Amino acid sequence: MIRMILVLMLMAAPVWAVQPDEVLDDPVLEERAREMSKDLRCLVCRNESIDESNAELARELRILVRERLVAGDTNEQAMNYIVDRYGEYVLLRPQTGGSNLVLWLAGPAMLFLALLTAVFYLRGRAKAPRTAEKKLSEDEQARLKEILDE
């Protein structure tokens, strides 16, 4: 019960996200920081990016991102810096390496398979003998007449 209340309180917290005092003076750097924040997870929230979240930890992460960018990091360097400290869990855009290949390739592979199957099926349909289209049975004819007459 207490756990549920805690959960509800977490999800009910108003979404404040980026505060005015965090915003960088350099609009280009700020834009990059915003882009990066959208790919970073707020670790204490339930499925929110740090860009959307108002949790204290999200705020710290946003400030950290900006510090790294101001220090001259590229987006990639700053991202690696954060992943080194908080783990892969922080990334909302999962990495492409290792077992995650399955995740990224699942869609394209499935599409390829489906298209292949479909082509075989359709070729079969195109060649199927026309006699397969049977005439209606007597029962069905009677029923059809019934429907049409109404």
Place this chain on the structure above:
Amino acid sequence: MITELGHFALILAALTALVQGIVPLIGAHKRWPGWMAVAEPAAGMQFLLTMFSFLALTYAFVVSDFSVRLVTLNSHSAKPMIYKISGVWGNHEGSMLLWVLILTIFGATLAWFGGNLPPTLRARALSVQAWVAVAFFAFILFTSNPFLRISAPPFDGDDLNPLLQDVGLALHPPFLYLGYVGLSMAFSFAVAALIEGRVDAAWARWVRPWTLAAWIFLTIGIALGSWWAYYELGWGGFWFWDPVENASFMPWLLAAALLHSSVVVEKREALKSWTILLAILAFGFSLIGTFIVRSGVITSVHAFANDPERGVFILAILLVFMGGALMLFAARASAMEAKGVFSMVSRESVLVLNNILLAVACFVVFVGTIWPLVSEIFFTRKLSVGPPFFNMAFTPFMVLLGIVLPVGAMLPWKRANLARVAKPLLPAFVLALALAGLVWAMQTGRSLLGPVGLFLGAWLVFGAITDLTSRTGRGAFGQRFQRLRRLPRADWGKAVAHAGFGVTIFGIAGLTAWEMEDIRVAYKGEPYTVGAFEFTLQDVRAVQGPNYMSTMADVTVHRNGKFVALVHPEKRVYPVSSMPTTEAAIDYRFLRDVYVVVGDPQSDGGFTMRTYIKPLTNWIWFGCAMMSFGGFLSLSDRRFRVAAGARKAPSAGVPAE
């Protein structure tokens, strides 16, 4: 007393469902008319009992009976009446009761209006439906009983989560459940047909209205939820790729695929086994959705009830029904040979492509949703899959679908000539391209997303119009207009729904590409500019609501010195649950929304303000409304009514084979 009666009614309903699950099934197998006929009164009875049970619970909420545990946990005497009523399903137990109530409504509707079905098919479908009901009655009674009492009732309740105190809660879950549960009808029909060993055009015609209805409700439910999130959560997102959203989106995608494939079964007697499989899977994804929402295995913002025991129960239901249905499918599917013959370029082939795109898109969403779980269990990698993944992996399928759709919608059955179809579509294509080009030229240095989305949207809308007008043949304008009016409603429905898809894409592209955001500390009386608009914080005052305290701001919006609107963003605190919420102020307009949120006061007397200009936002939901309206048009088409009214009880005992 009434609460206990509700509890008993629920138990009785469960027992009725048990009888309905067994007797008609045996009756259909042995061709005993009397046993088959049990299904009808049983389905009606089940519905009435469940309805009584649901009303009993509603009564407990309305009179604020705090001796009922569920009411204490989720209600408060000062809560406005509408939220007392919608609060019935604003919690796990009550929402399950609503779920099963809707299930029994569908069963009863089939019993009362399914008179034209072959008796064995109807008996079997109703009995499968009853088995689903038995599973969920058991789930409610054994793990989530809403009627439990507490020995020492408190003076007042804990109140409903303030985020849920909104008309959104009154509408969003019922529609969503009508959709989820409506797919159980397609499932029951599919399993009944597998038992029967017969799938034909008539079967497809019986199933299609149910699927269509379920899809319409799902569309409305998802759109309502998205709109609710948009105005309630305070930063104006409309879709978050949250696991629970995905849970409702996957059945939607499959239902859309099922709608289209059952057309092929109905008109051409092909794709039979695939359609059956889709019907099974669509409901399977509904169950998976229920599992995701109720078990808490996947982290989501929709924290409903994270109870492992319930999760295991639903997983068992899922495994039994999917396992059973798929095994039956494996055993019987080969018996369903296709009849229709068609070439590679034909309406049939394009509908196959539609099914591939929708089903693979659903698969992508599914993999993305469960990947964190799979990865943690099998690869010990704890990771997240968020919106950036879904946007990248899912969007291409919708783009492809949008490109192909207008051409596919106009291809004739059996054998088609692409060039002949492409010719009338050329103006639509050029017009859409020109529009996108114009926009691309006007915007400088922004992403391609806007123009591409705009092209797709316009292409779909113009394509739908071309589809309609091309069916009126040649002749004077007046004649063609007459013919247009006389087109079957199904044709109109198709065009409206396809155009709605375009409008939604249009809105999404517009919002994502051209949104403007501004975050600042605003001071009273000092105007600031965002885009073409000028905002002034006039005043901030305290307002007392029925069960909350509010800090309300008055913000005026001007454009080129002309007054546009006075909006009131709020920050509310609900003292009972001590939760703060933000109420964004939105000035809805045809071409754009102005979205203002007020935040914390600053030490220097200013207030944090977030201001957004959101272009074309309403088009997203307007498009969804068009899609569901198109569905309704199609549902009201004459051929469904004819089929429904035909064959008034010709000696009920004769089996239809």
